[in-house]
Amino acid sequence: MTADNGIEVEGLVREYKKGPRAVDGIDISVAPGEIYGFLGPNGAGKSTTVHVLTTLLPPTAGTARVGGYDVVKYGPKVRSLIGVALQEAALDPLLTGRDHLRLQSTLQSVPKHQREARAEELLHRVGLADAADRKVQGYSGGMKRRLDLALALVHGPRILFLDEPTTGLDPQSRTALWEEVALLRREDRVTVFLTTQYLEEADVLADRVGIIDRGKIVAEGTPASLKAEIGRPSVHAIPRRDEDRPAIAEFLARFGEPLDTTRDVAVRLREGLGLTDIVRAVDANGVDVVDLELRAPTLDDVFLAKTGRTLEGATEEAEAGRQEQPR
């Protein structure tokens, strides 16, 4: 039945009352067994899309089929096929990890005789066996995320939705969660729809990436193909003295299009140029730089090319916009 493990979205729109279109006519196709990374800044429409695909919100327009079932017409069927870890872990601080698994497996109709064994298996799988009988209020952020993942897996879902699963986690916990997600796809052939605002996460985990900004998908493809689309590398120079920045920017502009960066001076190189051309010119002209670096295109470059903003800048913009909104 792997043919039914995909996700198909056509012209999906979700409007909130008195608000802008959170999701504005997106099309997505996720193949069975694929990890699809949904990348975008805060407020781009990622979580709203997940809420619609997981049946928590009805769409305003468009269609979405998850596991072959329309999310509006067959909500209960869709819910039986999917596992979901939402952005907020939403655990009960007074229950233990094992309490949560017992509750979730009963609500997900796992046969009674399998519940204890399933809970034990999942607790071991996510590394929480020793903490299983401790109240969740004593768990770290990483432990809560891992429990959340175990809860999402309790009924053996064919499709997994992870909404920013590593936000706020330390690098070690983040890597552990990535390994678990990769394992799920590799061993269980689970389809994963993963939202993230971390470029590295999308780059490392996802087979394909959809980049969303202001409710619209601005780019989609494999990380490699998206970066190849941008094509040319960039050169980044760090001036020895801050007052030299304008002069260095003017100098580097001879080699390509200037990039909007804050930490250094950078240009996207013109076709046919390489680092050696720049180094020779810097040397010949006595330009005083501390460091000169050639960078291959990243997904942030893709985001910049498609939206005119960096992902970090877009996130800050979204947060500033939220603070300005009257409460």
Add this chain to the structure above:
Amino acid sequence: MSSLPQVGAIARRSLVRTSRQPASIIPPLVFPVLLMAVNAGGLRASTDLPGFPTDSFLAFALAVPFIQGALFSTMNAGTDLARDIETGFVNRLALTALRDWALLTGQLAGVVALGVFQVLFYLAVGLAVGVRFESGPAGILVLVVFGALVALSFGALGAFLAFRTGSGEAIQVLFPVLFVFLFISSMNAPRNLIGVDWFRIAATLNPVSYMIEAVRSLIITGWDWQALGLGFGLVIVLGIVSMALASRALRLRMTRT
């Protein structure tokens, strides 16, 4: 698959949560009993009034904790549910195969179980201080059923407020309002002996008076069918209205497809 295991799982969670929060168990047990003790000490002389239905003010006042405890439970049940909405736990439940009615029923089953526990505690306190139940063991059984119904009705009201507002703070704001209903009732004196006109009228219009009087009749009168009919009738009506409102609010809150 039957929804009964789901109801049981939600009820169990409700009870486990409550058992792990002493602040949710102790005040509904202790404060009504303390208030009863204070009132019984200060108002003992009321029993000398002509027409006072008993010579034991403790027996007269024992009815109040049953209703006051239920008010505490309402607030706790409502606040717990509102917290679930605020933290997203309701979304977690909505993503499972849980049916809407099973969520409400399970939550209320937990409230009723706690309500029955409270009733048994107040009964034990009453028996320990020498209160005689005129209606006998059958009356005690009716009292437990009545207590369960009161907990269910008030619990449904708390659930309605939680689903409607989604805010624990909003529910806490209503706490004093519910207590006004309790205090402007026949909790401390039979209605026919209340001397202040406006107070007597307010107590007569206040449904809480009839709930207290139903419990009181079982303790000090025996089988007063009119008091029981009014008490049960009002609680059942309140229960039906609260359940209908809570179910509707739940449907609006759970927008899942």
